[in-house]
Amino acid sequence: MYKAFIYLLSILFLVIAGPMARAQNNAKTDSAKKTPTSKRERERRSMRSRDEMMRALNQSDTSINGLLQRIEQYTITFNQINNNLSDGLDTADISGQIPSVTRRLNRMDSLAKTHKSSTLRYLFVLRDNLDRTQTKLEGWQSDLEDINARLVQNQKDLIRFFKDTSLRNVPNDSLLRHTYFKQVKSIRSLWRRTDSVNRKSLLQVNLLQDKIAVAYNRILDQTDQIDAKIRRFAMKAIDGESDYIWNTGLQTADFKEAFNSTVKLNRILFSYFNKNEQLTNMAGILFFALVLGWVIFSRQKTIRNSENPKLVFERAYFIQNQPVIASLLVATAIVPYFYNQPPVVCLESIFLVAIIISLFLVWKRHPQTFGFLSPLFWITLVYGFSNLFIQISNIDRYVILLLSMVCIGLGLSFLKKLKSLPDGHLPYTGLVLRIFVGMHILSFLLNVSGRFSLAKIVGVTAVFNLWQLVIFYLVIQIVLQCLYLSFQTRKDSNSIINWMDFDLVQKKFTSVLATIAGLLWLFTLCQNLNIDDWASDNISDLLNQSRTVNGASFTFGGFVIFIAVIWLSSVTSRIISYFYDVSARRVTDLSVLKKKNRTSALVIRLAVFSAGFLLAVAASGFPLEKLTIIISAFGIGIGFGLQTIVNNLVSGLILAFEKPIQIGDIIEVGGQSGTMKEIGIRSSKLLTSDGSEVIIPNGDLISQHVVNWTLSNSNRRIDLAVAAAYGVDINKVKDLLKATLTNRDDIMTTPAPSVYLNAVSEHSVDFKLFFWADDINNTSELKSRVLADIYTVLGENGVELPSSCQDVNVRFPDGVPGASSSNKETPGSDLATKGTKK
Structure with a gap:
């Protein structure tokens, strides 16, 4: 019974499930038919799934990838450090020279404590050596500081790796863990090697720095000691270092010792100088x-291009006859200033060459002055050798006394010749000789009174600086002669030299060269007087010391820099104006482009001056907030009393940018007419036809009606009135006048000339002629030529011009009054008279 029930249920399920399956299959088929993109959707789902998986994997490996990248970065850094250290540090030269510097300091320390150091020349020799050594140590300190900074940075990178705790993380994946541990082991080994080498290098550099610091401190101590001795020596020299000269006798022993010591020391200094100043x-x-x-x-260009080289070379004597010697003189006069604290023996060697050359050139060009300089040359040799002495000797004192007497006599005798023959000498010879004699008189008195060191300084300064004046004068002449040759040779029309006026350039350049030579001469004077260091220190303290006024700090050096930059910007502005002014005078083409280029000089000047002002403020260190206060106060002043000035300044800017008026324009303003010569910042210059220059404020050029004849071009219409006698053939005269105006090179064809009948009167027939000139500056000359041609043409063709004379017929019915009986005419006769029409 139970089995039968089960069989029945199975049969029912099959009966019901079959149709349902067929319905489901039919639904799927219909769905496939309705959605043909189902495969694409499946592919998209698969792609999204793969992407999600990859993102998940990447997120899971992010930490380990970052660690590996960090290890790789450390590896690159450590390898770079090792490469830099393997090349070696630039300390081998410093390490090799430190022992010699130490020995030199020990030697100078012992020399500074001997009795020889009581002489001024010896003290200056020691201090010069200390200064040169100090300069070298400062350079070494700078180099070692750079090396130490790099090593310290290396050590910071190494310490950062040691403190990096992220490298202690352990990845979960066994395969990644093995790779990671291998990389960490390798980088740690590399770190230990790099750290060891870097620490050794850092220790080596620090030891060198300590040695240099010790030597540097010793130099400072010795310099202070020598400076103190120099101050004591100066006080002693002023008070009198020895007895009167008649209380001392000749001693050959001390002179021999001084001579040997001088030769030995200067030979060492000269050798050291040549070795270290290559x-x-x-x-x-x-x-x-x-x-x-x-x-x-310049010489060859003049010979090749000049039409008359001989005439040109009359003003370039040194370049023509002694080109090599002249060049050598310029070099020997300037090269000594290339060196930093050279020994006196080296300076005097170069100076001796310059003296010989200048003496030769003076002999060729100024034979009168040569008569004084030739004996002075031998005196200079003795003075120069005496200046090298490092010890005081009585023979040296008597020699300096004798040289002072000889120089006094030589100077006075040449002054007497100068009064009798004032021509053929160098400029200012009389003034220089008087100063020269005065200084040697002072040297003589100082020597006699026991102040021998001061006497030698004054005597050496008088002789050396006189030669320095001669040398600088000849150098300036040589440079100016080269410039003259550059200006006189045939040049291209577009060359910048062609725009320049040599006379003006010579005047300005001579003043600049004279200023530079004067400054160098003063520097040499301070060196010869042995006050250059004192002057430098005091001037430096004066300029760099900070001062405070009402809470604002400043230095005099800042003011000097401010004034210097403003001066340079003004000089640059004037140079630009000069070139534009020269181009305005040399170029006669008044095209619009050229006038705009010339007028743009105002904009350039303003830009240069503004940039110079900003640079001056920045270079001087002036606080900008204070500058803002000053500008604000200046604005208040403008509002009260400077309206006119500011109006002119702003008008100048408008003229510069808008350009209604250009340089070279012919204008009429305020009843004045002429050519615009200059447009300045505040005012402009108008050159009238009579040669006068009218200063016009820029505000008037903006506010008033201005007639500009050459704004767009330089063309000008000319009107002429021509009158012919009454009764002429009008058409014939018109044709003659029209023919006179056509087919001329000086009259424009477009617009074409025209002739009109203007008026007809009882005495004349008036014609009006209109034609155009291409250049307004030639209108008067063109009008004159046209009138002359018209007069000639009308005369040749029989056209009469109206006359101011006319015939007057007077009828007297009763005869001419007052006539004699013999000449009495019949009543009613006519008297023909000719009178002038009033």
Whole structure:
């Protein structure tokens, strides 16, 4: 019974499930038919699934990837440090020279404590050596500081790796864990090697820095000691270092010792100088080569291109006859200033060459002055050798006394010759000789009174600086002669030199060269008087010391820089104005483009001056907030009393940018007419036809009606009135006048000339002529030529001009009054008279 029931239920399930399955299959088929993109959807689902899996994997490996990247970055850094350290530090030269510097300091310390150091020259020699050594140590300190900074940065990178706790993380994946541990082991090994090498290098550099610091402190101590001795020596020299000269006798022993010590020390200094100043020596040779090349180039260019070289070379004597010697003189006069604290023996060696050359050139060009300089040359040799002495000797004192007497006599005798023959000498010879004699009189008195060191300083300064004046004078002449040759040779029309006026350039350049030479001469004077260091220190303290006024701090050096930059900007502005002014005078084409270029000089000047002002403020260190206060106060002043000035300044800017008026325009304003010569910042200059210059404020050029004849072009219409006698053939005269105006090169064809009948009167027939000139500056000359041609043409064709004379017939019915009986005419006769029409 139970089994039968089960069979019945199975049969019922099959009966019911079959149709349902077929219905479901039919539904799927219909769904496939309705959604043909089901495969694409499945692919998209698969792609999304893969992307989610990849993102999950990446998120799971992010930490380990970051660690591996960090390890790789550390590896690159450590390898770079090792490469830099393997090249070696730039300390081998410093390490090798420190022992010699130490020995030199020990030697100078012992020399400074001997009795020889009581002489001024010896003290200056020791201090010069200390200064040069100090400069070298400062350079070493700077180099080692750079090396130490790099090593310290390396050590910071190494310490950062040691403190990086993120590298202690352990990945979960066994395969990644093995790779990670291998990388960490390798980087730690590399870190230990790099850290060891860097620490050793850092220790080595620190030891060198300590040695240099010790040597540097010793130099400062010795310098202070020598400076104190120099001050004591100066006080002693002023008070009198020895007895009167007649209380001392000759002693050959001390002179022999002083001579031997001087030769030995100066030989060592000269050798040391040549060894350590090779680069500067090469720079001096290169400078001489450049000067020689310039001189020879100017000379050859003049010979090749000048139409009359002989006439040109009359003003370039040194370049024509002595080009090599002249170039050598320029080099020997300038090269000594290339060196930093050179020994006196080196300076005097170069100075001796310059003296010999200048003496030769003076002999060729100024024979009168040569008569004084030739004996002075031998005196200079003795003074120069005496100046090298490092010990005081009585023989040296008597020699200086004798040289002072000889120089006094030589100077007075040449002054007497100068009064009798004032021509053929160098400029200011009389003034220089008087100063020269006065200084030697002072040297003589100081020597007699026991102040020998001061006497030698004054005597050496008088002789050396006189020669320095001669040398600088000749150098300026040589440079000016080279410039003259550059201006006189045939030049291209577009060359910038062609725009310049040599007379003006010579005047300005001579003043600049004289100023530079004067400053160098003053520097040499301070060196010869041995006050250059004192002057430098005091001037530096004066300029750099900070001062406070009402809470604002400033220095005099800042003011000097401010004034210097403003001066340079004004000089640059004037140079630009000069070139534009020269181009305005040399170029006669008044095209619109050229006038705009010339007028743009105002904009350039304003830009240069504004940039110079901002640079001056920045360079001087002036606080900008204070500058804002000053500008605000200046604005209040403008509001009260400077309206006119500001109006003119703003009008100048409008003229510069809007350009209604250009340089070279012919204008009429305020009853004045002429050519615009200059447009300045506040006012402009108008050159009238009579040669006068009218200063017009820029505000008037903006506010008033201005007639500009050449705004767009320089064309000008000319009107002429021509009258012919009454009764002429009008058409014939018109044709003659029209023919006179056509087919001329000086009259424009477009617009074409025209002739009109203007008026007809009882005495004349008036014609009006209109034609155009292409240049307004030639209107008067063109009008004159046209009138002359018209007069000639009308005369040749029989056209009469109206006359101011006419015939007057007077009828007297009773005869001419007052006539004699013999001449009495019949009544009613006519008297024909000719009178002038009033």
